[in-house]
Amino acid sequence: MSITAQSAWNNCLNFIKDNIQPQAYKTWFEPIVAVKLADNALSIQVPSKFFYEWLEEHYVKILKVALTKELGESAKLVYIIKMENTYGNKQPFTEKIPSSNRTAVKAQDVDIPLNNKNRELRNPFIIPGIRNVKIESQLNPNYSFENFLEGDSNRLARSAGLAVASKPGGTSFNPLLIFGGVGLGKTHLAHAIGVDIKDKYPEKTVLYISAEKFTQQYIDSVKKNNRNDFIHFYQIIDILIIDDVQFLSGKSGTQDVFFHIFNHLHQNGKQVILTSDKAPVDMQDIEQRLLSRFKWGLSAELQSPDFETRVSILKNKLYRDGVEMPDAIIEYVAKHIKTNIRELEGAIISLIAQSSFNKKEVTIDLAKQVVEKFVKNTKREVSIDYIQKIVSDYFQMDVDTLQSKTRKRHIVQARQLAMFFAKKLTKASLASIGSQIGKRDHATVLHACKTVDNLTSTDKQFRKYVEDLTKKLSV
Incomplete structure (x- = not known):
């Protein structure tokens, strides 16, 4: 009876399964597909170049032993890399990587053993003990549910967090978006969910990362021409926690790559947890297709505690x-x-x-x-919406009038004051302030701030406006 590629690979897998950790086997060997066996060379298909490099870095010895045991000393292993159709390519393509050169070259075998020890591992995290195939969660164990006290201000978010931690990816709260102002416990709750999941499901891969760091990793992957490796790394995570997702605002490339990662995780029953300083409906410069996905699960607000x-x-x-x-x-x-x-x-x-x-x-x-x-000594950051409301009330007009295109002097001055206080009291960019106050550009906001400074020093009545509003906004 002749040996088929599938039967040879199954025998190899049985040997490998007995010699490595179950989670490592599930992550790195279950996705592999045996393609063909010809001239004592077994061809296997792997999901990405990153996947191939990880196998080569960590499992080349056990692969060699398993294959030699099955096919003899002259056995060869050929990697076929299936590039995922992530960016809309009409046809996926395959390529084979030579052991002597990391550049992709078609129709060459990867013979084992593979001896290139200086190869850079395509992993956006530098992790101690990476040889153990352990992706560190980046979680802070001090942030737990035990020290996240329940009250009326956080009951919904905390209860949803507990439900997700008990059954990650198995509730309707996917994604779970936790939003609220500064210092209300968004990051604490996100970590607490991750910590609880790690306790209950130690075999699951949990990863916490800030949106800012995620963006920087993506930029680095583009510079190094390994974007697909970056995507694959995040697609193998079971529970992905992204903090301050509003930071993706205006970053179209990062939003695009996160869109594809999100889709893959969601479709495969993996859990996504997000935090933000505002609800999806209030997020500026986030693509509509991404915002719609944020709304698929539950958006839970954290309010100021009573x-x-x-x-x-x-x-x-x-x-x-x-x-x-x-x-x-x-x-x-x-x-x-x-x-x-x-x-x-x-x-x-x-x-x-x-x-x-x-x-x-x-x-x-x-x-x-x-x-x-x-x-x-503690500066209280207020929202741009709150500033517009206070300024509108002070000048006895509604917010729509404040934001309108009219050039009436008292309305223009009210609008300029709103822009001035938004720049002074929030961390928002000039472009974001302009966008939220009547869809103006950053140059208009800059001009408004200069005008307010000039009028404050030359116009007594205007100076009183500034003083009165300063008091109202500092309460």
Whole structure:
């Protein structure tokens, strides 16, 4: 009975399966397809060049042993690389890679052993212990559900997070988009979901990454001409967590590549978790096809915590740090710092530090001093929508009038003031400010800011506008 490519490869797989970790076998050997067996050369098809390089880097010895055991000393292994139809190519093509040269050359075999030790591994992460085929999750184990306290402000998001952690990819919350303002716990919750999944499903590959770092990795992959390898790396992740996805705004190349990665993961039942500082409907300069996918699952908002939740957060923080503090002082801090959790915990840390370094007892007076300084020195970032509402109310007009094309002087001045405060109080770019305030360009915003500066120094009435609005926006 003649040996077929499939039967030879199955025998090799049985040997390999007994000698490596189950997750490694699932990730790196199950996707391989046996294509043909001719002249004692077994041809196998792999999904990408990255895949081939990983096999060559980590599994060449076990492949050689398995193949020699099955076909004898003269056995050869030929890699056929199937380039995925990711960017709309009409026909996928195959190419074969020679062992002596990393450039793709058609119709040449890859003989084992492969001896090129200096080959660069196409992995966007530099990971210690990579030879163990372990993709580090980049998760912070200190961010857990245990120290993410539940309250009315976060109940939906936290409950959805727990559901996803129990059954990643198996709920209707895919993707799960967690959105809210600065310091409300988006990153904490995203990490907590990942940490819980790793505990429950250690065989799954979980990866946390910021959108900013993802973008930089993509740019690097384009420079090095290995974009398909970058895509394949992310397509093998089981649970992908991308923080601050609004950072993709205006970056069409990164949005395009993420679109294809997202589709692959979603279609294969993998879980996607995203965080953002705004809801999908409010995101600027994100492609519509990507926004529609963000809405496929659940968008859960994190709001500013109420007084009871703020008290619970402080008590939990003190308990974890082994510090005791009178309830009256905890309640004073919780009452006066309302904006976000980061500021709340920062204030209590400052209070403990002041007490410790200056050898002072923690009293209400000391709490007042610390909170007063902390609130004064903490710039509160407000949204552009909020600024437009405050300015419109001040000038007794609606937001649509503020954003209109009219050149009436009092409306133009109101619009210019809104742009001025948006630049001063937010981190938004000039282009983003202009886009949100009447679809103007960045040059209009720049001109508005200069006009406000000039009028403030020359026009007494206008200076009063600026002073009044500054007070309203700093509350």
